[in-house]
Amino acid sequence: MTSYIIRRILIIIPTVFVAISFLFFLFYALPGDPATLIAGGAERNPNPIQIQQITERYGLDDPILVQFFNYWKDVLSGDLGESFQRGQSVNDILKDKAPNSIRLGIWAFIIEVIVGISVGLYSAIRRYSIADKITTIGTAALSAIPVFVLGFILQYVFAVLPNKRGWPEWMQLRTSGISAPRTEEEWFLFFIPVGPDQWRYLVLPAITLASVSTALAARMMRGSMLEVQGADYMRTAKAKGLNERQVVARHGLRNAMLPVITLLGIDLGVTIGSAVLTETVFSWPGLGSTIADAVTARDLPVVLGLTLAVVVVFSFINLLVDISYAWFDPRVRLGEGSD
């Protein structure tokens, strides 16, 4: 077990290195001079002296390998560099935006677990019922609706319409932003919104971000529960006289949950994709929207720094999930074959 964990951690290092280096060189393949871009873009005819200054300040005329080496030297000493756009430190941007993304992510996760598992469970227990059919079609539909379209539909139904109809203020949810900035005293539970106002900002983006993974969790829970129901120990439990509720709660649920745990390990691509879209649609000041803006603006240090942080965090979350999976199900042997 320990050697497995160490090996997994050692794999994370080259993975992160290659991923970030690839992005680094990709951005150098981009046409156009980054200094010109920083100075405001070619169409604005920036002052050549200013371009010269920017080039020197960021070392943009050094050979690419020197820049590459310097970048990693800084990163290893904990400095993610400086944004091309506003000269703000990437570390500060990370500190500023990460809590917002974590807040959104935690609530989306809570929705995924509670709604996904209970819907999947109910649908499996009442197999072939109308509720089951609705779940099957509904989860498929939910995974087919683009995240941004779902976001706009929710905005229309829960914010725009109530506003048009003049419903009371508390029924109108918010469509953009995050409400008042966090204060220093709130830091320890920053992900719990304070007061009804913050909730009204949080609800819609959290549901939107959770949609895809909730549908997936429900489908998986249903399939897993159906499989478990045919197992011998379930028949034994029924035979010894437990009622249906007890059989499901004590024996079925526990075993059916196992495969669903792997799902809590996060599919990086899907989650970041949904986060970028959700944060863009709801103008949520998090990492996703910041990365997307930075890529479009070719703000290399911001893209690299934030992506680096996200990839590292995700790698560790997935490692934790794998370990906990082995802990929940002792039959699972870690480290034998990668699939």
Add this chain to the structure above:
Amino acid sequence: MSLPEAVADSGAGEDMFSDEVRTTSLWVDAWKRFRRNKLAIIGMVFIFGLILVAIFADLIAPYSITERDSGEFRSGPSWDHLFGTDIIGRDVFSRIVYGSRVSLRIGIFSTFIAMFIGILVGSFAGYTGGKTEGFIMRFIDMFLAIPYIVLAIAVATVFGRSENSVILVLGLTGWLAVARIVRSTFLQLKKVEYVEAARALGFGKFRIMYRHILPNALQPIIVFGTIAIGSTILAEAALSFLGVGPQDPTPAWGLMVSQGKGDLANAPHLTFFPGLAISLTVLAFVFVGDGLRDALDPKLKDR
């Protein structure tokens, strides 16, 4: 299963055992099972309909994609404009009809690229095994660690914001997942008896890989490919929405949603109709993919 049957089942042994009837009946059985799945049939009909719409867009669309109705800005659905008009008076229905071409082209071509590279790399890794396989799989894992949307935006910026670069991006990121599936199927199949037999008969590596194993590995590949067309269309919509896909006046559905988002309060139809078009198309591919999976491998049902 005896050896001749297994070879005939593989659909690859015609030169050795001509057993056409046995070979086709696998697919006939699959079709029978597929036909019983109502959702899959609905999905298939929808996809065929969409392909017809894309082919005959000129006949179906009442207006062109750039034609403006000068009196009608952002007006809601009416008999003149079934889905209303957009910010500069273009007919939304006609643009969605023409947009089906964009979505299908991107979905099909980039899935094709992803399949092609994924099958080549995955089959090679799975069949070769050993250190080579380990190296290839680590490489794939590393690239899967790059959030695909970041990669996609970056690549689209390099090659310009156009339909072709979206095809390229989605094809070049999509093959990673295909390769993993193909590899694990090949890992299982290379130990099967008929492969041993082919090897004993002295067939070359590539002949065994592509004439004997691949036809048997097709089932998961077909299922994945069908669902992948849908998810590629979904990803294309996301990229178009973020503004790194095809540019105006191309009627990409994702782009249309993005253009309408500012008018959610006064003209929700600008967001709703293209959004519906994307959702239904993706859903159709998901239903057909699920149906195919159940039909091709009944053991997997309900998993």
